[in-house]
Amino acid sequence: MDTAESSQAAPAVVGVGGGPRKASGNSAQKKFLVGSAIIVGAIAYLIYTGVQASGSYYRTVSEVVAMGSAASNMSLRLEGKVSPGTIEKDTANLKLNFQITDKSNKSIPVYYEGVVPDMFHDNIDVVVEGKLGQDGKFVATKLLTSCPSRYDAAKEMKKPS
Amino acid sequence: MNEIGEYSLLIGLGVSVYATVVSFWGAKTGARQMIKSAEYAMAALFMLVSISSLALVVALYSNDFSIEYVYSYTNRDLGWFYRLTAFWAGQKGSLLFWSWILGFFSVWVVLQNANKNRALMPYVVFILAVTQAFFMLLMNVPSPVFERMTVLPPDGHGLNPMLQNPGMVFHPPALYLGYVGFAIPFAFAMAALFTGHLGDVWIRTTRRWTIFSWLFLTLGNLLGANWAYVELGWGGYWAWDPVENASFMPWLTGTAFLHSVMIQEKKDMLKTWNVSLISLTFILTIFGTFLTRSGLISSVHSFGESTVGTYFGVFLIVTILFSTGVIAWRLPLLKSANSMDSILSREASFMFNNLMLIGAAFAVFWGTMFPMISELVKGEKITVGPPFFNQVMTPIGLGLLLLTGICPLIAWRKATLSNTEKNFLIPLIITVTGSMMLWGFGVRELTPWASFTICVFVTSAILTEIVKGVMARSAGGKENYVSAFFNLMWKNKRRYGGYIIHIGVIMTFVGFTGSWYNQDKEANLFPGGKIAIKDYVLTYYKNDYSKPKDTVEETVATLLIEKGGKKIGYAQPEHNMYHMKNMNGEGMPQPASEVSIYSTMVEDLYVIYAALNEDGSATFKVHVNPLVKWLWIGSLMMAAGSLFSMWPDKREKKRFEALHGSV
Numbered sequence: 159m160d161t162a163e164s165s166q167a168a169p170a171v172v173g174v175g176g177g178p179r180k181a182s183g184n185s186a187q188k189k190f191l192v193g194s195a196i197i198v199g200a201i202a203y204l205i206y207t208g209v210q211a212s213g214s215y216y217r218t219v220s221e222v223v224a225m226g227s228a229a230s231n232m233s234l235r236l237e238g239k240v241s242p243g244t245i246e247k248d249t250a251n252l253k254l255n256f257q258i259t260d261k262s263n264k265s266i267p268v269y270y271e272g273v274v275p276d277m278f279h280d281n282i283d284v285v286v287e288g289k290l291g292q293d294g295k296f297v298a299t300k301l302l303t304s305c306p307s308r309y310d311a312a313k314e315m316k317k318p319s
Numbered sequence: 320m321n322e323i324g325e326y327s328l329l330i331g332l333g334v335s336v337y338a339t340v341v342s343f344w345g346a347k348t349g350a351r352q353m354i355k356s357a358e359y360a361m362a363a364l365f366m367l368v369s370i371s372s373l374a375l376v377v378a379l380y381s382n383d384f385s386i387e388y389v390y391s392y393t394n395r396d397l398g399w400f401y402r403l404t405a406f407w408a409g410q411k412g413s414l415l416f417w418s419w420i421l422g423f424f425s426v427w428v429v430l431q432n433a434n435k436n437r438a439l440m441p442y443v444v445f446i447l448a449v450t451q452a453f454f455m456l457l458m459n460v461p462s463p464v465f466e467r468m469t470v471l472p473p474d475g476h477g478l479n480p481m482l483q484n485p486g487m488v489f490h491p492p493a494l495y496l497g498y499v500g501f502a503i504p505f506a507f508a509m510a511a512l513f514t515g516h517l518g519d520v521w522i523r524t525t526r527r528w529t530i531f532s533w534l535f536l537t538l539g540n541l542l543g544a545n546w547a548y549v550e551l552g553w554g555g556y557w558a559w560d561p562v563e564n565a566s567f568m569p570w571l572t573g574t575a576f577l578h579s580v581m582i583q584e585k586k587d588m589l590k591t592w593n594v595s596l597i598s599l600t601f602i603l604t605i606f607g608t609f610l611t612r613s614g615l616i617s618s619v620h621s622f623g624e625s626t627v628g629t630y631f632g633v634f635l636i637v638t639i640l641f642s643t644g645v646i647a648w649r650l651p652l653l654k655s656a657n658s659m660d661s662i663l664s665r666e667a668s669f670m671f672n673n674l675m676l677i678g679a680a681f682a683v684f685w686g687t688m689f690p691m692i693s694e695l696v697k698g699e700k701i702t703v704g705p706p707f708f709n710q711v712m713t714p715i716g717l718g719l720l721l722l723t724g725i726c727p728l729i730a731w732r733k734a735t736l737s738n739t740e741k742n743f744l745i746p747l748i749i750t751v752t753g754s755m756m757l758w759g760f761g762v763r764e765l766t767p768w769a770s771f772t773i774c775v776f777v778t779s780a781i782l783t784e785i786v787k788g789v790m791a792r793s794a795g796g797k798e799n800y801v802s803a804f805f806n807l808m809w810k811n812k813r814r815y816g817g818y819i820i821h822i823g824v825i826m827t828f829v830g831f832t833g834s835w836y837n838q839d840k841e842a843n844l845f846p847g848g849k850i851a852i853k854d855y856v857l858t859y860y861k862n863d864y865s866k867p868k869d870t871v872e873e874t875v876a877t878l879l880i881e882k883g884g885k886k887i888g889y890a891q892p893e894h895n896m897y898h899m900k901n902m903n904g905e906g907m908p909q910p911a912s913e914v915s916i917y918s919t920m921v922e923d924l925y926v927i928y929a930a931l932n933e934d935g936s937a938t939f940k941v942h943v944n945p946l947v948k949w950l951w952i953g954s955l956m957m958a959a960g961s962l963f964s965m966w967p968d969k970r971e972k973k974r975f976e977a978l979h980g981s982v
Contacts, residue, residue: 189662194674197718201678204711205685212707216690216700235702249932250843273841273929273940276910287704 214287220262222290230290241265242280258286258296266290270298277303321386324374325465331367332455334360338448346441346513354441358429361444364451365422372419375412375464379405384475387466388412394475394899396868401483407491408482410612410627411464416492418454420499421447428503428528436524442510443503450502453634461626477870480897480911486546494539494566498604500532501573505601508594509642512649517590522580523975527965533577534961536570541827541954552912552927554839554942556950559708564687565607568680572600575676578669585731586666591646591653592673598642603680605635610687661733668726672719679715683708717770720828723821724777727784742783749779770832774825781818808963813971816964823960826953833922833946841929841940853943855924856881857890862937872896876928876937880917890915892928892939923947 214233222229222236236258244257244265254274259265268286278284278301286298338360345353375388379402384390392405392412407413425447432440458464504525511521543563548556557563576596582589609631646653659666685692686703693701728742753775754768762768785807792803808815842850844859851857858879865873878890893913917924925942932938 184658186659186661186664186667190659190667190670193662193667193671197671197674197678201675201682201711201715204714205682208682208686208707208711209689209701209703211710212703213689213693213701214704216702249934249936249938252841252843252938273927273938276930 218262219258219260219266220264222266222296223262223264227292230292233287233289234296235285235287236266236296237283237285240278240280240282240284245278245280247274254301258284266296267294268296268298270301272301275301275303320374320377321383321465321467324371324378325463327367327371327374328455328458328464331364331371332452332459334364334367335448335452335455338364339445339452342441342445342448346445354437354444357441357444357448361422361425361429361448361451364448365419365426368415368419368422371464372406372415375415376403376406378465379403382475384472385467387468388464390468390472390475392475392478394477394870396870397475397478400488401478404482404487404491405478407495408478408487411458411462411466413491413495414454414457414462414627415464417495417499418451418458420495421451421454421502424499424503425451428506432524436520438514438516439507439510439521439524442513443506446506446509447502453630457627457630461630477897477899479899480895480909481550484546484550486542486550490539490542490546493535493542497532497534497536497539498566498569498607500528500535501569501597501600501604503528504532504576504597505642508597509645512594512645515649515652517594517649517652519580519584519587522583522593526580529573529577529580530961530965533570533573534958534965536566536573537957537961538954540566540570541950545951548947549914549916552914554837554925554927554940554944555834556947559686559705561687562607562611564683564708565603565610568683569600569603569607571676571680571683572596572603575673575680576600578676579673582666582669586657588655588657588659588666589670590655591650594646594653596673598646602635602638602642605631605638609635663729663734663736663739665726665729665731665734668722668729672722672726675715675719675722679712679719682711682715686711713766716828716831717773720770720773720777720824723824724773724780727818728780745783746776746779750776753779764835767832767835770828774828774832777821777825781821785815785818810970812966812968813964816960816962816966819960819963820957821960823953823956823958826949826956828953830946830948830950830953833949834944836945837942839940839942841938843932843936843938845936850939850941852941854883855941855943857926857939857941859937859939860889862931870898872898874928874931876939878915878926878939880924888917890917890924890926892926894928894931894937918948920948921945 212233214235216235216237217225217229219236219238222234238258238260241257241259244255246255248254252272252274254270256268256270257265258268270286282303285300285302286296287300288296288298290296338357341353341360342357344350345357377383378386378389379393380399382389382393382395388409388411389405392408393402397405405412407416425444428443428447429440432443436443504521507521507525511517540563543566544556547553547558576593579589579593579596583593609628612628612631659670661667686707689707690700690702693699724746728746729739750772754772757768757771757775762771785804788807789800789803792798792807793800798806838852840850840852842848844850846859846861848859849856850859858881860877860879863875863877865875867873872895874894875891876894878892879886880888880890892915895911895913896908897911898908912928914928915926917926922943922945925944927940927942928937929940930938
């Protein structure tokens with residue numbers, strides 16, 4: 159490596175070692191610290207603003223209902239079940255309305271526009287991300303269905319032999 | 320056969336514990352026989368794990384559903400090809416696979432160093448043996464690979480259709496090779512700390528291991544991205560999912576390590592930093608596994624919560640405490656005699672590169688763990704999604720890319736301003752011209768404009784360096800340009816291999832930047848219906864249904880693609896149903912879409928058959944993703960560059976022997 163590099167690097171290298179090295183080393187170290195501080199500060203700033211801009215709160219259905227209008231315009235991530243019989247699907251225009259509910263039996267109307275996952279049907283566990291509008295309707299930008307993991311299904315049946 | 324596999328693992332546990340104890344004892348007392356015995360034990364362990372792996376493979380191929388793992392991940396319909404991938408499709412199999420790779424690497428290292436590094440080797444074996452003992456424990460206690468079913472089921476549950484993709488053959492092994500590979504430089508770093516041989520011998524000895532691991536981690540990540548792109552069917556390749564992040568973090572720190580070791584070799588600086596970085600990288604590989612197995616953070620890849628997560632958590636803590644402790648203990652020996660000469664030096668640019676890579680790793684960690692962190696601090700679970708990562712990582716990534724271009728233009732130690740100006744002149748002229756041309760072509764938003772401009776800069780910086788080298792070689796008139804070029808590359812494999820990798824990196828950035836111009840459109844169509852996006856028009860032509868297997872239903876749509884009024888081909892996306900049932904015949908049908916991708920160097924037309932509706936209509940989602948192909952080409956380039964810089968080099972060997980004596 160050393161000899162390999164020298165043909166390239168040699169013309170640009172000046173004063174290896176020598177008297178002023180220590181002094182320049184110190185000021186170099188200072189400059190390096192300043193540079194490092196700038197980089198660290200910039201990354202910290204990016205992280206901070208990033209969290210501010212894109213944080214989305216985990217809430218249950220009953221929590222959102224309890225919050226009332228305080229919850230509107232807040233980025234939320236809601237988990238719950240699809241209330242049976244509430245699905246209204248406009249296939250041609252890819253629009254979907256349904257109600258999401260949880261154990262408390264409270265429910266929130268959800269509106270979603272886009273491709274509906276295949277697994278989506280009554281009583282299935284869903285995760286929706288989006289915002290609650292002033293009218294109390296949750297406008298979802300993301301709709302995920304979680305299927306019962308096959309890992310669990312397998313576990314139920316086997317016992318250690 | 321199953322019993323053989325099972326007992327092999329049990330004996331393996333004993334052997335790995337034996338190797339751990341004896342290697343450490345041998346290291347402390349210097350008893351040759353003990354050290355040899357520990358090395359033989361590692362070979363025996365590899366044999367045992369191999370036997371066990373073979374037993375599992377036999378079980379997978381012979382439909383032995385008495386084994387829970389075989390039942391869970393295969394069924395009678397599964398083709399021979401995917402039976403192999405079932406080996407690492409689930410937790411138990413992947414632990415065995417992991418252990419097998421570690422065993423293989425350990426034997427390799429022992430053979431490689433049969434007559435070298437004799438002081439370091441006992442500790443190296445010790446670290447590897449402890450790691451193996453941990454995996455052996457997992458495979459015997461919380462996650463027994465050959466666990467039986469109480470009743471013999473007539474058929475298996477089947478392999479997740481998502482995993483039935485050729486990409487799954489390469490993605491997990493590549494990732495594991497990368498993960499496990501980093502255990503080797505880590506083991507050598509710890510050995511260097513224990514013995515106090517803290518020069519660059521451990522670094523030079525493991526240089527190829529580091530590049531090898533880095534290469535496979537890179538490929539593992541990119542193959543995963545490719546798999547997500549062609550199989551998951553959401554139109555993208557990277558979603559900042561916790562599991563993706565888990566393998567991205569060690570990649571970032573590993574990349575930092577790859578660069579910072581050069582400073583220790585050149586200048587004998589950064590000793591503490593390097594041992595810390597490799598420890599961090601190793602810790603992050605364990606952390607990644609912990610994250611996916613513990614169910615701590617929900618993810619699409621999650622293996623389901625299991626006690627294995629707890630074991631990994633404990634192992635993680637032990638590793639952190641152990642490596643921190645050893646480094647702290649040796650801190651006095653790690654003091655560097657040298658310091659930086661100038662801020663205008665290649666060392667400084669390497670250090671800034673390191674800082675940014677670590678910052679990037681921290682940002683990814685923060686974003687991934689944010690639901691937990693916010694719950695601990697604020698009592699509220701807050702999640703940050705892809706927008707966070709894109710917002711934070713784009714500037715860091717561009718900064719790093721910029722350094723890739725600046726670095727080779729600055730000399731080691733101390734560059735003079737005039738020389739640096741001279742080095743920058745040509746690349747800067749090319750860059751300014753290029754950036755104006757980009758503007759002229761309509762690239763006017765800051766992010767893509769900056770990104771492409773930096774790509775031009777880095778490319779021109781690397782090419783200028785190569786041209787300069789070729790000119791210098793051919794100056795005497797002895798070599799023509801072509802032979803000068805090949806000699807230059809061949810005689811400096813490490814340096815030019817690095818440049819080839821950097822060119823690959825530029826290509827991947829071109830691919831990433833293309834996503835800025837992504838477009839998509841959804842439509843619900845009856846046969847004859849059209850969907851238009853950009854200058855493409857797709858006409859839904861027909862729908863074919865078939866049932867190739869008992870458990871599989873396939874629906875294939877055919878769409879005519881026209882571009883600018885000209886017919887260019889057909890898209891045939893599929894919407895399939897897999898019926899995976901358990902013993903009682905229960906189970907929901909699982910849909911799996913097969914996307915259709917019409918790919919060119921300029922852009923991909925990506926067609927998803929999203930849904931087949933009751934009224935006979937079909938829902939399609941069409942994406943136009945510019946420049947995605949550059950990502951895959953870039954990854955091949957990076958692989959080529961890594962191999963090039965790993966290629967055996969006589970000159971390097973001679974220099975090493977001259978420095979450290981022939982061994």
